[in-house]
Amino acid sequence: MKASIINIGDELLIGQVVNTNATYMSRALTMSGIAVVEVCTIGDSSEAIEASVHRCLEQSDLVLMTGGLGPTKDDITKETLCRMFGSELYENAEALANIERIFAQRGFPMTETNRRQAWVPRCCEMINNDLGTAPCMWFNATTPTHPNIQTSKSPKALVSLPGVPFEMEYLIDKKILPLVRERFQLGSIVCKNLLVQGIGESFLSDRLEAVEASLPPHIKLAYLPQAGMIKLRITATSDTASDVLQNEVKIVSEKIRSAAGEFIVGEDHECLAEVVASLMREKRLTLSAAESCTGGQIAAQLTVLAGASEYFKGGIVSYCNEVKADIVGVEQSTLDRHSAVSEATVREMAEGARYRMKSDYAVATTGVAGPTGGSDLNPVGTVWMAVATPEQTVTKKMRYNGRRQQVIDRAVNEVFAMLIREVSGQ
Amino acid sequence: MKASIINIGDELLIGQVVNTNATYMSRALTMSGIAVVEVCTIGDSSEAIEASVHRCLEQSDLVLMTGGLGPTKDDITKETLCRMFGSELYENAEALANIERIFAQRGFPMTETNRRQAWVPRCCEMINNDLGTAPCMWFNATTPTHPNIQTSKSPKALVSLPGVPFEMEYLIDKKILPLVRERFQLGSIVCKNLLVQGIGESFLSDRLEAVEASLPPHIKLAYLPQAGMIKLRITATSDTASDVLQNEVKIVSEKIRSAAGEFIVGEDHECLAEVVASLMREKRLTLSAAESCTGGQIAAQLTVLAGASEYFKGGIVSYCNEVKADIVGVEQSTLDRHSAVSEATVREMAEGARYRMKSDYAVATTGVAGPTGGSDLNPVGTVWMAVATPEQTVTKKMRYNGRRQQVIDRAVNEVFAMLIREVSGQ
Numbered sequence: 001m002k003a004s005i006i007n008i009g010d011e012l013l014i015g016q017v018v019n020t021n022a023t024y025m026s027r028a029l030t031m032s033g034i035a036v037v038e039v040c041t042i043g044d045s046s047e048a049i050e051a052s053v054h055r056c057l058e059q060s061d062l063v064l065m066t067g068g069l070g071p072t073k074d075d076i077t078k079e080t081l082c083r084m085f086g087s088e089l090y091e092n093a094e095a096l097a098n099i100e101r102i103f104a105q106r107g108f109p110m111t112e113t114n115r116r117q118a119w120v121p122r123c124c125e126m127i128n129n130d131l132g133t134a135p136c137m138w139f140n141a142t143t144p145t146h147p148n149i150q151t152s153k154s155p156k157a158l159v160s161l162p163g164v165p166f167e168m169e170y171l172i173d174k175k176i177l178p179l180v181r182e183r184f185q186l187g188s189i190v191c192k193n194l195l196v197q198g199i200g201e202s203f204l205s206d207r208l209e210a211v212e213a214s215l216p217p218h219i220k221l222a223y224l225p226q227a228g229m230i231k232l233r234i235t236a237t238s239d240t241a242s243d244v245l246q247n248e249v250k251i252v253s254e255k256i257r258s259a260a261g262e263f264i265v266g267e268d269h270e271c272l273a274e275v276v277a278s279l280m281r282e283k284r285l286t287l288s289a290a291e292s293c294t295g296g297q298i299a300a301q302l303t304v305l306a307g308a309s310e311y312f313k314g315g316i317v318s319y320c321n322e323v324k325a326d327i328v329g330v331e332q333s334t335l336d337r338h339s340a341v342s343e344a345t346v347r348e349m350a351e352g353a354r355y356r357m358k359s360d361y362a363v364a365t366t367g368v369a370g371p372t373g374g375s376d377l378n379p380v381g382t383v384w385m386a387v388a389t390p391e392q393t394v395t396k397k398m399r400y401n402g403r404r405q406q407v408i409d410r411a412v413n414e415v416f417a418m419l420i421r422e423v424s425g426q
Numbered sequence: 427m428k429a430s431i432i433n434i435g436d437e438l439l440i441g442q443v444v445n446t447n448a449t450y451m452s453r454a455l456t457m458s459g460i461a462v463v464e465v466c467t468i469g470d471s472s473e474a475i476e477a478s479v480h481r482c483l484e485q486s487d488l489v490l491m492t493g494g495l496g497p498t499k500d501d502i503t504k505e506t507l508c509r510m511f512g513s514e515l516y517e518n519a520e521a522l523a524n525i526e527r528i529f530a531q532r533g534f535p536m537t538e539t540n541r542r543q544a545w546v547p548r549c550c551e552m553i554n555n556d557l558g559t560a561p562c563m564w565f566n567a568t569t570p571t572h573p574n575i576q577t578s579k580s581p582k583a584l585v586s587l588p589g590v591p592f593e594m595e596y597l598i599d600k601k602i603l604p605l606v607r608e609r610f611q612l613g614s615i616v617c618k619n620l621l622v623q624g625i626g627e628s629f630l631s632d633r634l635e636a637v638e639a640s641l642p643p644h645i646k647l648a649y650l651p652q653a654g655m656i657k658l659r660i661t662a663t664s665d666t667a668s669d670v671l672q673n674e675v676k677i678v679s680e681k682i683r684s685a686a687g688e689f690i691v692g693e694d695h696e697c698l699a700e701v702v703a704s705l706m707r708e709k710r711l712t713l714s715a716a717e718s719c720t721g722g723q724i725a726a727q728l729t730v731l732a733g734a735s736e737y738f739k740g741g742i743v744s745y746c747n748e749v750k751a752d753i754v755g756v757e758q759s760t761l762d763r764h765s766a767v768s769e770a771t772v773r774e775m776a777e778g779a780r781y782r783m784k785s786d787y788a789v790a791t792t793g794v795a796g797p798t799g800g801s802d803l804n805p806v807g808t809v810w811m812a813v814a815t816p817e818q819t820v821t822k823k824m825r826y827n828g829r830r831q832q833v834i835d836r837a838v839n840e841v842f843a844m845l846i847r848e849v850s851g852q
């Protein structure tokens with residue numbers, strides 16, 4: 001089954017707002033076994049709405065659209081759909097009651113403008129939006145009562161949802177997807193992520209040539225390059241039950257492991273910070289960090305994940321030599337003799353963090369993120385990394401190109417990968 | 427002038443990746459006075475690419491597309507465009523030299539697969555991608571040599587860019603937009619940002635009612651709510667010179683200042699970290715941080731900006747009481763008596779950071795970011811913040827709702843705003 005998504009809103013077209021609604025809806029549909037074929041973002045224009053609705057209904061069985069349902073003049077979705085479906089607006093009692101309830105709750109008086117939000121096209125099925133004043137609308141797009149909609153004879157549906165993220169998310173999860181499962185014949189989709197680090201995309205694809213050649217058409221392998229790593233995504237789709245797919249995907253991932261296993265540092269995770277978190281918690285280990293050029297990114301990426309306090313004791317961002325010496329415990333003589341960007345310094349940073357914050361493991365970075373500050377010895381992009389373990393301290397030097405942000409992101413993933421390899425004994 | 431954006435990638439359609447490229451490109455085009463009429467996200471399918479390229483070229487003068495330029499099998503953009511333009515692929519010497527340079531730098535050997543990235547359609551203008559191996563391609567979409575492209579006779583262009591964000595951003599800013607300005611007739615656009623903190627959107631709009639009513643049609647005021655703050659953007663557009671606009675925008679921003687000046691914490695900056703950076707450097711002051719619930723975000727947001735080492739001495743992420751006591755210098759008795767989330771603790775954290783890292787100013791945060799860990803005294807979303815100055819230490823308690831990431835982001839902006847007000851003596 002195919003679906004298209006239409007997001008309406010000028011704020012999206014001028015780049016004021018990141019379209020996270022599209023991401024949420026795409027993921028929800030995909031996880032329900034529905035293949036999203038297009039996400040289309042357009043402005044608050046009835047011509048644009050008409051054109052994209054017609055196109056999307058042609059190419060898919062289900063069209064979900066958000067936006068343009070507010071009470072103000074620039075919200076024209078309802079009128080446009082009403083005209084397209086050759087219908088008329090009427091005041092829906094349930095929608096009105098819902099709006100009255102919400103205003104009573106907020107203790108605001110209700111205006112005529114608010115009341116008008118209860119008007120919906122007669123031809124649609126009003127789906128009550130318990131969290132907001134804009135009703136959700138389900139249109140059966142192939143019944144003969146809708147002369148203006150020309151599509152194939154197979155059942156198709158168009159659903160108009162409010163663009164407010166938490167209202168949309170609630171309606172998708174609690175009302176729309178259940179209805180879709182009830183009214184459409186859904187296939188299944190199984191996805192699996194492998195996080196690969198330490199090999200370039202082209203070398204990886206050479207390694208996986210045989211695996212890729214052996215893939216049946218319903219299983220796809222995608223390379224998603226990220227800062228200093230690659231997320232490999234296996235996607236299997238079918239019209240039948242997903243347990244068969246689960247097994248097929250498992251076999252493919254095993255083939256990939258045997259072809260490039262030494263570079264796989266994570267499975268079924270979205271990012272390396274998640275891998276670090278689950279490893280540390282599973283093995284009941286603690287971690288600390290001493291960061292120079294990564295400037296707190298290591299700590300920030302770990303602590304943004306819920307439950308970080310179970311294993312992460314703390315970090316020191318030693319952005320000047322004084323702090324490296326006084327707080328982290330790097331010997332002044334080491335800084336004088338080897339400079340701040342050196343193996344000796346990064347080693348003492350990791351060991352100092354581990355000792356002073358009393359953690360089982362510690363990671364450290366020091367380098368030149370740029371754009372300035374480079375030297376012949378340490379050009380911009382040079383980063384030293386270290387992992388201190390209960391047994392030893394391992395170090396590594398990298399030379400990245402790219403801008404400041406990329407140098408930082410790559411260094412963070414590199415040191416996460418070093419840590420993962422140490423802890424999992426790879 | 428109208429533009430459309432096409433983002434190619436299955437990872438976008440399954441909702442694995444948020445389409446931030448679209449936001450960046452939309453903003454860049456809008457800021458250049460180009461109206462974006464559609465953003466279209468499709469999968470790695472040549473049928474989908476052909477259909478959307480045709481449609482977007484019909485409805486706009488410029489089409490920017492990203493994705494599908496990698497070296498692997500699922501990257502089919504180049505072949506598809508080549509077929510559409512009735513052209514053939516050839517090895518571009520400049521692109522090849524660029525790829526060889528990048529591999530030499532990385533110290534990796536170059537494979538045939540890599541070399542193949544230097545192949546581009548003869549009919550396009552290769553635009554060198556200094557930051558990556560996938561070349562950027564400019565197609566003049568209306569010259570007769572492209573039989574397969576049917577569009578109006580006015581000059582139109584199709585530009586294919588790599589989907590890797592930092593490569594795309596670099597190419598848009600440094601190469602594509604300059605070419606567009608040179609080859610198309612653009613109007614002028616002047617924008618100005620005002621960063622507003624400490625007042626809600628609706629209260630701000632009440633304050634600015636008169637200002638908004640007085641705006642001429644070619645000047646727009648946009649409210650961009652961000653974590654715990656609002657970015658007010660004034661945008662003036664015209665077909666004539668921009669110096670007139672500059673002055674008009676200046677007058678509007680002065681009106682806004684006189685209506686809500688006490689809440690304006692930044693001007694002509696994109697974020698509060700930039701405001702902090704310019705204040706600190708301008709006044710030759712130094713800063714340090716002690717972070718608990720913000721987990722390194724303060725340090726990370728400051729150090730991602732080039733030149734942070736001029737004023738930022740360092741930060742301590744004290745994610746457990748041990749580190750708060752041993753490294754930051756909070757009295758154990760304070761932690762025992764008042765708990766980690768308290769005014770007494772955040773005060774000692776800021777003063778400890780300032781003293782131990784020998785900085786002029788220091789900021790500190792401690793709180794419950796959630797989703798768990800809340801108590802009756804300190805429910806989830808409770809955050810204590812402090813700024814230690816040479817004269818005094820100011821503290822503030824906030825209670826945020828929203829998810830973990832939002833609580834962290836709001837706390838960071840709140841403490842940045844506190845610091846800005848202290849340093850600028852507002």
